[in-house]
Amino acid sequence: MKHRAWFAAALLAAATATQAQAPIRIGTFLAVTGPAAFLGDPEQKTLELYVEKLNAAGGVLGRQLQLVAYDSAGDAEKARTFAKRLIEQDKVDLIVGGSTTGETMAVVPLIEQAGMPFISLAGAVVIVEPVKKWVFKTPHSDRQACQRIFVDMKARGTTRIALISGAGGFDKSMRAQCLGVAKDHGIEIVADESYGAGDTDMTAQLTKIKNTLGVQAVLNAGFGQGPAIVTKNYRQLSIGAPLYQSHGVASKQYIQLAGGAADGVRLPAAALLVAETLLDSDPQKKVVLGYKRDYEARFKSDVSTFGGHAWDGLMLAVEALKKAGSTDKARVRDALESVRGFMGTAGVFNYSPTDHVGLDVSGFRMLEIRKGDWTLAR
Amino acid sequence: MSAQFLQFLLAGLTVGAIYALVALGFSIIYNASHVINFAQGEFVMIGGMCTVWLANAGWPLPLAIAAAVLLAALLGLALAKLAVEPARGASVVTLIIITIGASILLRGLATIVWDKKYHALKPFSGEMPIHIGGATLLPQSLWVLGVTLVVVLLLSWFFGRTLLGKALLATSHNRLAAQLVGISVRRVLLVAFGLSAALGAVAGILIAPITFTSWDVGVMLGLKGFAAAVLGGMGSGPGAVVGGLALGIIEAMGAGYLSSAYKDALAFVIILAVLFFMPSGLLGQRSADRV
Numbered sequence: 198m199k200h201r202a203w204f205a206a207a208l209l210a211a212a213t214a215t216q217a218q219a220p221i222r223i224g225t226f227l228a229v230t231g232p233a234a235f236l237g238d239p240e241q242k243t244l245e246l247y248v249e250k251l252n253a254a255g256g257v258l259g260r261q262l263q264l265v266a267y268d269s270a271g272d273a274e275k276a277r278t279f280a281k282r283l284i285e286q287d288k289v290d291l292i293v294g295g296s297t298t299g300e301t302m303a304v305v306p307l308i309e310q311a312g313m314p315f316i317s318l319a320g321a322v323v324i325v326e327p328v329k330k331w332v333f334k335t336p337h338s339d340r341q342a343c344q345r346i347f348v349d350m351k352a353r354g355t356t357r358i359a360l361i362s363g364a365g366g367f368d369k370s371m372r373a374q375c376l377g378v379a380k381d382h383g384i385e386i387v388a389d390e391s392y393g394a395g396d397t398d399m400t401a402q403l404t405k406i407k408n409t410l411g412v413q414a415v416l417n418a419g420f421g422q423g424p425a426i427v428t429k430n431y432r433q434l435s436i437g438a439p440l441y442q443s444h445g446v447a448s449k450q451y452i453q454l455a456g457g458a459a460d461g462v463r464l465p466a467a468a469l470l471v472a473e474t475l476l477d478s479d480p481q482k483k484v485v486l487g488y489k490r491d492y493e494a495r496f497k498s499d500v501s502t503f504g505g506h507a508w509d510g511l512m513l514a515v516e517a518l519k520k521a522g523s524t525d526k527a528r529v530r531d532a533l534e535s536v537r538g539f540m541g542t543a544g545v546f547n548y549s550p551t552d553h554v555g556l557d558v559s560g561f562r563m564l565e566i567r568k569g570d571w572t573l574a575r
Numbered sequence: 576m577s578a579q580f581l582q583f584l585l586a587g588l589t590v591g592a593i594y595a596l597v598a599l600g601f602s603i604i605y606n607a608s609h610v611i612n613f614a615q616g617e618f619v620m621i622g623g624m625c626t627v628w629l630a631n632a633g634w635p636l637p638l639a640i641a642a643a644v645l646l647a648a649l650l651g652l653a654l655a656k657l658a659v660e661p662a663r664g665a666s667v668v669t670l671i672i673i674t675i676g677a678s679i680l681l682r683g684l685a686t687i688v689w690d691k692k693y694h695a696l697k698p699f700s701g702e703m704p705i706h707i708g709g710a711t712l713l714p715q716s717l718w719v720l721g722v723t724l725v726v727v728l729l730l731s732w733f734f735g736r737t738l739l740g741k742a743l744l745a746t747s748h749n750r751l752a753a754q755l756v757g758i759s760v761r762r763v764l765l766v767a768f769g770l771s772a773a774l775g776a777v778a779g780i781l782i783a784p785i786t787f788t789s790w791d792v793g794v795m796l797g798l799k800g801f802a803a804a805v806l807g808g809m810g811s812g813p814g815a816v817v818g819g820l821a822l823g824i825i826e827a828m829g830a831g832y833l834s835s836a837y838k839d840a841l842a843f844v845i846i847l848a849v850l851f852f853m854p855s856g857l858l859g860q861r862s863a864d865r866v
Contacts, residue, residue, distance in 0.1 A: 230686070230691035234691055234693075235692070238692075270691075391836055392835055392836075393836055393838055395795060396835075396838060396839075397787075398586055398590060398785070399835075400582060401582075401583055401586065401827060401830040401831040401835055402835050404579055404583070404831065405831070408579055422693045422787055422789075425693075429702075429785075432702070433702070433711055433713050434582075434704070435704055435706075435711060450692070450693075454693060454695050456695060456702070457702065458702070
């Protein structure tokens with residue numbers, strides 16, 4: 198009788214002990230391979246690196262973090278399948294992922310139905326507009342990119358521009374946003390071309406733009422290898438007007454692919470890319486420089502803002518977990534929504550019930566590519 | 576207006592030359608065995624990816640190109656020897672499915688040996704655009720057109736003047752008669768595959784500096800090369816060239832004057848149109864069956 202009691206007590210103690218040690222499961226699905234690989238690859242590397250660092254420092258809430266990662270290859274269907282798996286089979290506590298807008302939007306209905314806190318790493322504003330209860334995002338939205346670009350154009354006296362965009366979710370969304378906010382900034386869009394997802398030659402569309410009268414600048418809304426080809430074709434056709442890209446090309450891979458043609462291209466991007474040249478008094482410098490050094494030391498390759506978005510997502514998730522004091526999904530969500538003044542690589546985050554982007558335009562710097570490297574545009 | 580037309584024409588000719596090379600690969604294998612080799616696109620991919628890999632490893636470009644073409648040819652021979660030959664007696668459909676399986680295998684191997692990223696190859700002679708009558712042309716496009724012309728001339732010499740080439744042609748006309756005359760049709764099959772793979776690799780290397788190369792470029796290029804071969808007449812050498820150039824120009828004009836969003840659709844609409852109205856293509860031979 199006594200033995201049985203001891204035995205039962207020992208089992209109970211063991212059970213509660215393992216319960217306390219159960220790791221916090223963070224799920225992610227990223228486009229590590231495929232056309233959006235230069236988004237997903239640094240995102241995955243960043244998440245792995247920082248989960249490791251956080252665990253080495255004792256974990257969160259006394260528990261270790263466990264990353265459950267899947268490669269969606271930029272395919273919205275696969276993203277849905279993996280998200281379902283994360284929610285139903287892997288039973289993760291929250292999800293930080295979704296490299297592209299298409300993948301994120303495909304997953305949103307599942308997220309809302311399951312009541313899973315989800316921090317997306319994709320760009321388009323439709324992800325958070327209208328505000329969805331469980332969906333947050335870390336990159337600047339495409340509308341903010343349009344606004345930042347238009348502000349820069351207006352400052353340089355440019356008023357008539359041409360737009361060229363691809364077929365993906367982010368491309369179409371940014372195009373719609375730019376068409377929508379152009380008038381507010383005094384910009385007139387006189388040409389609007391598009392290319393297909395796997396297109397390898399955009400000279401036809403650019404030729405039409407070249408022959409449109411009065412075009413003072415060209416804006417390419419897209420990410421992946423499409424903008425790299427547009428950039429190469431742009432130089433081939435010797436179009437003199439300045440070329441603007443979105444923050445979807447904020448990776449050295451874009452410069453590698455486009456080669457010398459990328460010189461002179463302007464884009465809005467996080468200060469992360471020019472971390473060393475920031476003034477010491479810049480409030481962003483500490484965070485971006487720290488992340489840049491960690492990432493480059495470990496992976497021996499240049500940082501991109503996409504890895505930065507993943508850092509922001511993970512650290513915001515950790516912040517929310519700490520604030521909530523548990524992994525209860527509703528509490529974590531509420532904690533996330535109440536985050537204020539959090540310094541990320543993209544800027545200061547201030548989430549609220551009406552704002553699940555959190556960033557304002559101040560974190561967005563205008564960069565110019567010169568001699569194959571990022572510089573602050575003059 | 577005419578500068579724009581010229582621009583589209585030049586773009587169409589460049590990509591059309593690539594389609595022509597791929598289509599030639601399809602036609603040569605079809606001639607030797609009545610098999611449509613859907614792994615042809617993968618040879619294009621292997622040519623480009625292997626050259627990028629070797630060039631990045633420090634090999635001088637001409638050596639990297641030669642090695643890549645050789646690798647593709649060897650893989651073509653392996654495909655013939657290990658996958659097609661053992662299934663000699665099977666139906667044509669079975670053989671086609673085998674080649675589709677081989678293409679999936681080659682794509683998978685490419686992601687393991689190399690990676691899934693996009694790669695750019697340095698243009699052979701610089702990127703300064705050449706201005707012609709209001710349109711611009713990349714020097715690389717001149718390479719594409721020039722090398723394609725040389726290859727087509729070499730092939731016509733091969734098929735017209737060498738014994739091996741004539742043996743290939745003989746096999747395509749009448750297999751039994753060729754066997755009776757002492758031509759080893761097995762060797763002909765091997766040569767056909769090796770040659771087509773080499774042609775595909777050359778196409779992939781020529782186009783890699785203009786469009787980027789990655790593990791899955793073979794899918795679209797292979798399908799469009801197939802469309803070009805069907806357009807020109809499957810099995811006809813001149814047909815492959817004409818079909819390739821025609822498809823390239825139609826695509827460029829369609830993208831320029833109609834809609835750039837449906838560029839890819841044009842190739843497949845053409846396959847449908849040809850199969851409905853003109854199944855033997857522009858220059859193909861009308862086949863007749865004795866009943």
